[in-house]
Amino acid sequence: MLARVHKAILAAEGWLPFDQFMALALYEPGLGYYANQQPKFGSMPQSGSDFVTAPELSPLFGATLAQQVAEALNATATHEVWEFGAGSGALAHQLLTELKRLGCNIERYNIMDLSSSLKLRQQTLLAEFGHQVRWLTQWPDSLQGVVVGNEVLDAMPVKLLHRIEGVWHERGVIAARSSEASESSDHADGLAWEDRPTALRPPVEPLGEHNYLTEIQPQGEAFVASLAERLLASEKGGAAFFLDYGFPESEYFHPERHMGTVMCHQAHQADPNPLASVGLKDITAHVNFTGMALAGQEAGLQVLGYTSQGRFLLNLGLAERMAQSALAERAQAMKLVSEHEMGELFKVLGFATHDHWQASGFSAGDRSHRL
Secondary structure (H helix, E strand, O other): OHHHHHHHHHHOOOOEEHHHHHHHHHHOOOOOOOOOOOOOEOOOHHHOOOEOOHHHHOHHHHHHHHHHHHHHHHHHOOOEEEEEOOOOOHHHHHHHHHHHHOOOOOOEEEEEOOOHHHHHHHHHHOHHHHHHEEEEOOOOOOOOEEEEEEOOHHHOOOEEEEEEOOEEEEEEEEEOOHHHHHHOHHHHHHEEEEEEEOOOOOOOOOOOOOOEEEEEOHHHHHHHHHHHHHHHHOOOOEEEEEEEEEEOHHHHOOOOOOEOOOEEEEOOEEEOOOOOOOOOOEEEOOEEHHHHHHHHHHOOOEEEEEEEHHHHHHHOOHHHHHHOOOHHHHHHHHHHHOOOOOOOOEEEEEEEOOOOOOOHHHOOOOOHHHO
16 A cells, blocks of 8 residues: 555655545555455454444434435435445445335435445345345436435545645645654654645635644535436436534634544544554544535535434434333444534535425424534
8 A cells, every 4th residue: 555655656746635645545446445355344443443333333323314214215206225335334234124114115225335345245234135235336327316425425535725824735745755754653654744835725714823724625525516416317316415523614614623634543543644554544534514515505406404413313213212222222322412422523414406395304403504
């Protein structure tokens, strides 16, 4: 992986923009974090995993989310589900199981995932659903149905912008000089940062004159726009729900958030240095939900709502499900809605192609006005 990164730096004349580095580190075929054979998802580090996502935390997550998916399928008169970045396949299994129990006629559950190793894990877990599940590696020209993306947007490569003494720079990766590599842990694995002046800007100027590191997310916004294009190209269209950690624009570019949001995860430990252990750990950035909402709107989608994950799941009946569960299961599910766990940091953004309809997940506590 390191040899591949150094080759890319050389091909880029010595300076590789961070978004290109992040794409290599995560998705380089056979080598990148999401493309190699390492375990990734699990509740404990003893399993060799690096982090836990909501479906691994509690099966009530997918069962509750299925209520919103079922309602959206009915509202759009469609019969397909599309999941982007299906991870271990746990969410797909939970959704398919609950949708079947609800009597939904799901003609196809489509999974778009770049990871061949994760695809094998998904196929094993979802074998009982047979040909109802289909895997794709490329976008179709059009798609209809309900789209689900849990912790997908945060893994899309971002550009790093650094304001230094009032001048904006783009941050890139270079090959570290030997003296630098021996002096600082930031120059891990023979890599170092270099900032270059740029015409790029964040959508709002952070208040203050202090140095300020942040991200912009053109790839994530382009993904939302591409999804909108394909939904709108279909006969029936559909809806989409994205669950991820992040903020609206006013919080994302808050003056005090001057070190950005890029974070790495390995063995259930977080660290801020993506230049170390390249290909062996996850690299993420918090989502600017204002930017994603605008990308969808400008491409022709309606914003169904925006709220915290905790409020979204409670609106869909999670508390009632918890009341019928064993104590241990309730304790795990509490992490999905607790403000100190995933309940507040994680948000949900909904889109639809049809005229605005009231999605139950946003029936109380909708924060669309804060976007």
